[in-house]
Amino acid sequence: MGRFCALVLLLCAAWAPSEAKIKLPAIVGDNMVLQQSCEVKLWGWAAPEAEVSVAPSWCGAVRTQADKKGRWCVTVATPAASFEPRSIALGDGDGEPVVLKNILIGEVWLCSGQSNMEIPVQGGRDCPIEHAQEIIAESAQYPDVRLFSVKIDGGLRPREDVTGAWCEASPGSVKTFSAIGYLFGRNLRRALNVPVGIINSSCGGTWIEAWFPASLQRGFADFDPASVATREGKSGMNTVEILYNGMIYPLHNFAIKGFCWYQGCSNVGRSTHYAEKMVAMIDHWRALWGGERKPFYYVEIAPHEDGEENVNEALVREQQARVMDMTDNVGMVSTNDLVYDYERWNVHPSQKEPIAQRLAYWALSRDYGYGDAIKTIGPRYKSMEVLEGGVVRLSFDGSDCGFLVKGEIEGFELAGADGKFHPARAHGALRLDLCRGRTQIRALQLQELQHRASVGRLRAARDSVPHGRFRRIEPVRRARPGKGACPPGRRR
Numbered sequence: 001m002g003r004f005c006a007l008v009l010l011l012c013a014a015w016a017p018s019e020a021k022i023k024l025p026a027i028v029g030d031n032m033v034l035q036q037s038c039e040v041k042l043w044g045w046a047a048p049e050a051e052v053s054v055a056p057s058w059c060g061a062v063r064t065q066a067d068k069k070g071r072w073c074v075t076v077a078t079p080a081a082s083f084e085p086r087s088i089a090l091g092d093g094d095g096e097p098v099v100l101k102n103i104l105i106g107e108v109w110l111c112s113g114q115s116n117m118e119i120p121v122q123g124g125r126d127c128p129i130e131h132a133q134e135i136i137a138e139s140a141q142y143p144d145v146r147l148f149s150v151k152i153d154g155g156l157r158p159r160e161d162v163t164g165a166w167c168e169a170s171p172g173s174v175k176t177f178s179a180i181g182y183l184f185g186r187n188l189r190r191a192l193n194v195p196v197g198i199i200n201s202s203c204g205g206t207w208i209e210a211w212f213p214a215s216l217q218r219g220f221a222d223f224d225p226a227s228v229a230t231r232e233g234k235s236g237m238n239t240v241e242i243l244y245n246g247m248i249y250p251l252h253n254f255a256i257k258g259f260c261w262y263q264g265c266s267n268v269g270r271s272t273h274y275a276e277k278m279v280a281m282i283d284h285w286r287a288l289w290g291g292e293r294k295p296f297y298y299v300e301i302a303p304h305e306d307g308e309e310n311v312n313e314a315l316v317r318e319q320q321a322r323v324m325d326m327t328d329n330v331g332m333v334s335t336n337d338l339v340y341d342y343e344r345w346n347v348h349p350s351q352k353e354p355i356a357q358r359l360a361y362w363a364l365s366r367d368y369g370y371g372d373a374i375k376t377i378g379p380r381y382k383s384m385e386v387l388e389g390g391v392v393r394l395s396f397d398g399s400d401c402g403f404l405v406k407g408e409i410e411g412f413e414l415a416g417a418d419g420k421f422h423p424a425r426a427h428g429a430l431r432l433d434l435c436r437g438r439t440q441i442r443a444l445q446l447q448e449l450q451h452r453a454s455v456g457r458l459r460a461a462r463d464s465v466p467h468g469r470f471r472r473i474e475p476v477r478r479a480r481p482g483k484g485a486c487p488p489g490r491r492r
Contacts, residue, residue, distance in 0.1 A: 022046050022090045022098045027254045030101050031166035033146045033197025035108045035255040036081040042088070043073035043253055050092040057087045058105075066092075073253065081106045081194035083144055104144055106195030107188060108256045109363075111181035112211065112248070113263035115204030116299065119348055121182060122175040127348040129179050135353075139174035145185045147177050150201040150251070154210075154242035156229055158249040166197075178202060180262055180299070183356030191364055199256070201247045203237050207266050208274065210243040212281040217241075220273045238266070252288040258295035258367065259285060260359055264320060265301050265347055269312045274319035279326050293329045297362045299355055302335040305344035331362040331376055 024044040034040050046052050046066045054074045055061035066072040082105050091097030111117055121136055123129040139145075151163035167173045174182055178200040185198040203210075209217060214228045217240060229239040237243060259282075267274050282296050300320045304313055324332055339349040364370040379396040386392055413421040 021095065022052065022092055024090070024098065024100075025161045025250065025253075026164050027148065027162065027166075027199070027251055028100070029166050031103070031146055031168060032100070032148070033104045033106045033108050033166075033195050034078050035257060036078055036105045036194070038078060038255055039075050040078050040255040041073055041075055041253045042090075043071070044090070045070045046072055046092045047094070050094070053089075053091050053093075053097075055089040055097075078105050081192075083195060104146065104195035104197075106144070106197060107192065108197040108199070108254075109185065109188075109258055109260060110199045110201065110251065110256050111178055111184065111260040111262075112201045113261050113299075114202060114206045114266055115348065116265065116301070117178055117180050117200070117260075117262040118202040118204050119179055119352075120176045121179045121352075123179075123350075124348065127346060128350050129352050130350040131353060132175075132179075135179075135183070136171045136175045139169045139171055139182075139186075142186055142189055143168040143170065144195040145169040145182070145189050146195065146197045147173055147182065147185075148197070148199045149177060150199065150247050152203045152237070153246040154229075154237055154239065155245035156231070156242070158245045160250055162201075162247060162250045179352040180260070180356050180359070183353055184260060184359050187357055187360035188363065191360065192368060199251065199254075201251065202262075203243055203247070205237070205266055206243060206263070207238050207270075208263055208277055208281065209240045210238055211248065211263075212241065212244050212277075212284050214241045216280045216284055217277065220277065222270070222273060248285070249288070256289065256294070258297070258363065261296065261298035262355075263298075264316045265304075265313075268301075268316050271312070271316045271319050274316060275322040275326060278320070278323050282323075282327060282330065295329050295331075295363065295367050297331045297333070297359050298323070299333045299359065300335055302347070302349050303339050303344060304347050329366070331366065333358040333362070334378065 022044055023046070028042055028044065042054055044052075048066060048068050048070045050066045050070070050072075051063060052066055052072045052074070053061050053063050054076065056076055058079050059077065062074045062076060064072050064074050084104075085101070086103040086105065088100040088103060089097045090100070119127060119129070121129055121132055123132055129135075145168075146166050147169060148164050148166050153159075153163065169182070169186075178198075181198045181200045185196040188194075189196045209227070217223050218225075227240045229242055264271075264274070278298075286292065286294050286296075298320070300317045301313060320332060324330055333355055335349075335355060338351040338354050340351075343349050358376075361374050362376050365372070365374045365376045377398050380398050382395040382397050384392055384394050412424045414424045415421045
């Protein structure tokens with residue numbers, strides 16, 4: 001018994017000094033980027049009711065008192081972006097202060113979603129990333145792009161901290177970091193010439209329902225009360241709100257410019273309320289970060305060859321397109337032209353650089369003063385008209401430069417009065433009229449219908465399609481990919 005008591009006393013003696021020292025969340029650390037020209041929060045833990053001093057190298061010290069549980073938080077004004085390394089000294093009057101080093105002031109973005117966002121620059125099994133070796137090799141040129149990967153973790157309740165650490169972009173750090181996240185940050189760094197911080201908080205194979213609170217989901221018709229976790233490990237990472245609790249909420253005090261989102265594949269087949277849920281998530285995240293209408297840019301899921309699932313995937317893309325009409329300060333990146341024929345079976349097509357570029361174009365146009373100098377959105381379906389002789393006239397917005405169509409146009413479907421859609425082949429002469437930003441296809445002859453019902457409607461999703469490509473529902477292909485595969489560098 002005496003030996004046990006002595007051991008307890010020894011442990012208490014060892015623990016006491018550490019309890020008195022300043023402790024910081026993982027997101028506040030060496031090598032971080034702080035959002036420029038704004039009020040940022042710095043927070044952590046100390047001894048209960050201890051006086052805490054926070055002294056940034058660019059301004060005077062700020063003092064506060066920890067609460068009875070040792071929690072404290074201060075607000076500090078940041079200067080304009082700069083490549084000058086900064087530091088922050090933090091102390092509670094007990095021992096040596098904690099000094100954070102190699103801090104930069106610039107632009108900070110949070111990137112989240114499922115494996116679409118998570119997949120690293122080095123790629124994954126059967127999922128190579130185009131130009132990966134070049135991207136990794138050149139990453140040492142951008143040490144002022146700083147990266148933070150949130151370790152995948154869920155929680156039954158909102159947590160106070162995550163696991164991770166800031167690091168400079170380098171071949172070693174970039175190869176395992178989110179490809180979309182890093183390339184988005186690199187593009188901003190190149191265009192703006194300021195430091196950029198990218199926080200990657202994503203988890204593969206997850207539903208959108210895992211990323212925002214259950215309290216906001218109970219009003220949806222498809223909500224299942226049993227989907228809310230009551231114990232650790234109950235339903236894995238698809239449990240309602242579990243990733244929000246473990247990977248989003250703990251970050252909310254850290255100032256950011258905006259959000260990038262790439263998710264949706266796991267909601268294929270269950271997308272009826274996807275748009276409404278996504279808007280609810282966006283609104284909540286914005287409120288969590290202070291109530292500002294922070295920019296939210298996202299990526300539509302890529303075309304994927306999966307039999308009848310093609311239709312269900314198209315429905316997800318349709319839901320994603322709806323979000324642009326349901327809330328403000330959002331923008332969607334189209335991916336329909338970014339899949340090689342030989343990889344249509346792959347949920348992770350290799351072309352990640354163009355996706356990251358298009359996300360950056362949204363940010364540069366909307367948030368960094370480039371305006372209309374950079375185009376962010378392609379043709380969006382506006383209306384259709386059935387003419388005599390089976391001729392359909394389509395109208396599009398956002399098609400100032402018109403369309404360039406060569407050969408047969410694939411992927412259209414027609415429906416009759418019964419509302420059932422059937423694959424259709426479209427070909428014929430095209431005459432393009434450019435009139436006040438509206439392009440009309442005046443003579444598009446539709447032939448070879450599998451079912452010759454009366455033409456009642458043409459499915460053309462209202463979507464952003466750069467480069468004049470039609471947004472379409474992919475036809476179900478009978479042949480397996482492989483033969484006649486498109487070589488690298490050639491697009492379908």
